[in-house]
Amino acid sequence: MFAERGLADSARADELLEELQLPDLPNWQRVEDALWTEWSKSGSASMDLLLKRGRDAIEAEAFGTAIEHLTALVDHAPDFAEAYNSRALAYYRSGLYGPALSDLAHTLELNPRHFGALTGLGTILEETGHDAAALGAYRAAHAIHPHDPDLEEAVHRLEIVTSGRTL
Structure with missing residues (x-):
């Protein structure tokens, strides 16, 4: 079931990612939101419910509960990139950078154009003092999503920090 659903979602996600590349895109937030919606479809109502519960727990700052829900999701849908990405956020918010990095790697293995995972990777690398590597992650995310002002700013x-200049 997941593989069949994944092909349809992949085609729609590809269309949305191509649209994000358009130089004049005043409605880029709408395209980004639609892409997040596509990436959040597992193909299973029960898996989608686990994702929702995990995300709701993150929003409520119940990170342990979020990790439990999202771990169940990863266990039952190991090819669902958004399961790993969401759990990475829960781990990150819990201060567990190692597991977060591992889940971001899984996300990117399953979906190399996941600008959210690349942004998360950049954030952790920057926070841990790996500025050059963080810059690489942010540049990769910005190449996929050139309209995000936060990525442009990062x-x-x-670029200034790694060049030795001051802000």
């Missing part, structure tokens, strides 16, 4: 900030 690239600019780290």
Whole structure:
């Protein structure tokens, strides 16, 4: 079931990712939201419910509960990139950078164009003092999503930091 659903979602996600590349895209937030919606479809109502419960727990700052729900999701849908990405956020918010990095790696293995996972990777690398590697992650995310002003600012900030200039 997941593989069949994944092909349809992949085609729609590909269309949305291509649209994000358009230079003049005043409604880029709408395209980004639609892409997140596509990435959040597992193909199973019960798996989608686990994702929702995990995300709701993150929003409520119940990170342990979020990790439990999202771990169940990963266990039952190991090819669902958004399961790993969401759990990475729960781990990150819990201060567990190692597991978060591992889940971000899984996300990117399953979905190499996941700009959210690349942004998360950049954030952790920057927070841990790996500025050059963080810049690489932010640049990769910005290449996929050139309209996100936060990514543009992160690239600019780290280009200055890594060049030795001051802000």
